[in-house]
Amino acid sequence: MKNSEISLGKPSLLSHSAFDDVYGLSLGVMFIALGLNLLKLSGFITGGIAGMALLVSYWLPMSIGMLFMLVNIPFLIFSYFSMGKAFALKTVSVSLVLGLTTHFLPYVIHIDYLHPVFAALFGGTIIGLGILCLARHNASVGGTGALTLWMQKKYRINAGKSQMALDALVFVVALTCMDASIVALSAVSAVAMNAMLIIWHKPGRYNGGK
Template sequence: MASDATLVLPSRDKGVAHTLKDDLYGMLLGVMFIAVGLNLLKCSGMITGGVAGIALLIGHFSSLSIGMLFFLVNIPFMIFCACCMGRAFTLKTLAVNLALSLATEAVPQLMQVSYVHPLFAALVGGTFLGMGVLSLARHDASVGGTGVVTLWLQRRAGINAGKSQLLLDLLVFALSLLTLSWPLLLWSSLSALAMNAMLMNWHKPGRYNGKS
């Protein structure tokens, strides 16, 4: 297992360590953003990229809840996380995964929306997802899934997380061609672009400590 010290995000300000309170608050915000974003997309019948998109896609054929599918799809990625990303990152990601599964189920009980325009759902939902993923990444955690792979690629090879995530998302959308109508597929693509725009613009080396 790799040492946590060798896997620090290149954007982390190494001069100021996060406290436990900082990490908990950042992870809570990430979970909140993602849970709301997912439910906005779900209300409009859209999918998105990454593990959430895979769960939403499987949801078309399964009676299991999205929260449960999200957790199950994440299992192989969590195994990869444990092998490649270090103990601290893995434990944080597992905690986020459990919290997000529960929060995704809770949001519809706390907030009921009768109508969401597809454009609003795509742009705002996608942006919320990107904000959530970014908040988690800044505190050495992720939602698991393909996000673990993209963060590992950025740490090891310097490949921008947003760009690699976009490529993986394209694979998810290719599979969705079998299920979604063209209008929903186009709106879903817009949501994925909104999400990855957040990562490509803000998840860069030095951006966190003001060096770029």
């Protein structure tokens, strides 16, 4: 077979263009920001760095966006040394834009009623979708997401499964200061979020642009 021919079952891989990256990362940021605000409105938390920021927001009079950026600093440093410069730069950019978007979103969207079960399922799902968008474009929101993507890259451990294990620690801490029923629904949102990664971000399934 000639080199110009494409073998069946083995399509050639194309790197993402700059436009692809900007569009994909922007969608990811918008999905995550919306999901976080839905959970915040319902008094829930979620897993990972977003869950940490939400949890601290119930103790400190600061916006989720500002807390997200502050809590994320040590994880961003980790991503630079473990995942490379390109990943780290994208992740820092995403973190800053996500913090600002999450902070200002309540000024442009006002919700009068939100059913808690819907908030948990839909909020968690679109956060997971946002994280997936970022991962497909070689970025993350930082935090434990950077850690789980590094584990998947280095040890082939599914990012969704390892993220779910780390999320359990966040919920254990939440039980010390939140009602068990709220934590239970928060756990539902985390399962919905990680299901997106478990199903759609399996090692080797997607090999898009670096």
